[in-house]
Amino acid sequence: MSTPSDDTMTSYVVLIYEQQSANWPADIPPEVMQASEQFDDLVVEQGGRMVAGIALESAATATAIRGGMVTDGPFIETKEALAGLYVLRARDLDHAISLARMTPVASGGVEVRPLLDLQVLEQP
Amino acid sequence: MLAATVRVTRDLDTAEEAVQEAYVAALRTWGRDGLPDRPGAWLTTVARRHALNLIRRRRTLEAKLPLLVEPDDGARSEAEPGDPDAIPDDRLRLIFTCCHPALAPEAQVALTLWLVCGVTTPDIARAFLVADTTMAARLTRAKKKIAAARIPYAVPAPADLPARVDAVLTVVHLLYSTGHTAPSGDELGRADLCDRALDLTRLLRRLLPDDREAAALHALLLVHEARRASRTDADGRLVRLEDQDRAAWDRDLIAQADRLVVAALRAGPPGRFTLQAAIATLHARAPSYAATDWPQILTLYDELLRVWPSPVVALNRAVAVAMVDGPGPALAEVDVLARDRRLAGYHYLAATRADLLHRLGRDREAVDAYRDALARADNVAEQQFLAQRIRWLASGPE
Numbered sequence: 029m030s031t032p033s034d035d036t037m038t039s040y041v042v043l044i045y046e047q048q049s050a051n052w053p054a055d056i057p058p059e060v061m062q063a064s065e066q067f068d069d070l071v072v073e074q075g076g077r078m079v080a081g082i083a084l085e086s087a088a089t090a091t092a093i094r095g096g097m098v099t100d101g102p103f104i105e106t107k108e109a110l111a112g113l114y115v116l117r118a119r120d121l122d123h124a125i126s127l128a129r130m131t132p133v134a135s136g137g138v139e140v141r142p143l144l145d146l147q148v149l150e151q152p
Numbered sequence: 153m154l155a156a157t158v159r160v161t162r163d164l165d166t167a168e169e170a171v172q173e174a175y176v177a178a179l180r181t182w183g184r185d186g187l188p189d190r191p192g193a194w195l196t197t198v199a200r201r202h203a204l205n206l207i208r209r210r211r212t213l214e215a216k217l218p219l220l221v222e223p224d225d226g227a228r229s230e231a232e233p234g235d236p237d238a239i240p241d242d243r244l245r246l247i248f249t250c251c252h253p254a255l256a257p258e259a260q261v262a263l264t265l266w267l268v269c270g271v272t273t274p275d276i277a278r279a280f281l282v283a284d285t286t287m288a289a290r291l292t293r294a295k296k297k298i299a300a301a302r303i304p305y306a307v308p309a310p311a312d313l314p315a316r317v318d319a320v321l322t323v324v325h326l327l328y329s330t331g332h333t334a335p336s337g338d339e340l341g342r343a344d345l346c347d348r349a350l351d352l353t354r355l356l357r358r359l360l361p362d363d364r365e366a367a368a369l370h371a372l373l374l375v376h377e378a379r380r381a382s383r384t385d386a387d388g389r390l391v392r393l394e395d396q397d398r399a400a401w402d403r404d405l406i407a408q409a410d411r412l413v414v415a416a417l418r419a420g421p422p423g424r425f426t427l428q429a430a431i432a433t434l435h436a437r438a439p440s441y442a443a444t445d446w447p448q449i450l451t452l453y454d455e456l457l458r459v460w461p462s463p464v465v466a467l468n469r470a471v472a473v474a475m476v477d478g479p480g481p482a483l484a485e486v487d488v489l490a491r492d493r494r495l496a497g498y499h500y501l502a503a504t505r506a507d508l509l510h511r512l513g514r515d516r517e518a519v520d521a522y523r524d525a526l527a528r529a530d531n532v533a534e535q536q537f538l539a540q541r542i543r544w545l546a547s548g549p550e
Contacts, residue, residue, distance in 0.1 A: 038302040120303070121254055121303045122303075124302075
């Protein structure tokens, strides 16, 4: 498989939404953890590129600030909470969808969006 | 021609502009030199040339222009302008772009009419009973998404093809249904949608000659066409299937549909359009409503519900249940479906309930159910039909 030149590719963000139990992320099934470790290689194998990956602590640890008011919990309460995201490069939306389909997910699903901008100034 | 030009420019706006320039150039040249042998091919050539010029003119800008991308493998993009094989291929790509599942269904329909059929924005707005500005905004949003999310301008990979063809067929079917079920209001603009849908179906069958579901959709639309004139009376009022004048149905179209359905059924396990077409054809070939092969129709609905578990299919199946097992068991099924939130506000459910209640002799409840349906119906012909049923039942039939 030839490596596509970078300027013919578009950056996408794959947002992962999961139904999180009280023990999240400790109870993420081991096969999902293992698949996550191999996901970078899989993306490259399928002609894409992995730019970044972000895993979040559980939504229960979130703090929301709205109009200056500080409250507990995530900004939007939903059954499936944002659990993490990948930034990857793909040829087009169909390619991005085919990569996003392989994203290891415990119980929820993913959303694909084109990336507008990404700045990383320092390693966390 | 727009499709062929999009492939060169990879950008919808540039393509539209180039096509307009081609028309202007054509008017100038044809006025001087007379009409060329193949105006279509000639226009495409000119539009492509203009597109390339436009691209050269704005090379720096082009880098930032949203791209409608196809892989740059020389073989395909080198297809000669006017090559008869290249143009259908381009149209197919364009159809797949317009009917991409990442776009909202109403945007898919509007884009297809606009880009594949060449219908103007005001005409599309009129057909869907929305303001011009609303439709223009919808199309602009869809174009932006195509560009920003880089929805490809390509025929999908073989693994994705069945699902993507299904999405295309769904759009064409929706287009036809919109024209078919709304004979009120803007009658002319809507009937036009049926013709557009039929044109698209023929085009799809040319582009996807081996696709059984495309052939089945064609059969389904042919049966609808065969019965189109008898669906409404002289005053534009809706006539139920059981009351329609079967002698007025177009037998040639029904025979044509029947051949397509038989071929599709023979070729392998039927998809949802094949099953819907088989049901429609069975109805069309029956000598009367009562003498319809209802057990066979129920079997087809069972299979349809299996391949396409939709509450609307389940509701239609209940009508067949009424004819096979009687209105009692059918009413029980409809009452279960009434609890499905996806059917809330669906006036056919209330209308079906009303009809079953009437057949069970429970006319007072039937009137209530018809009133319920009337409150939810948004189309004048259907509202008139329901109001007429209410009057008829309230005045004590028979």
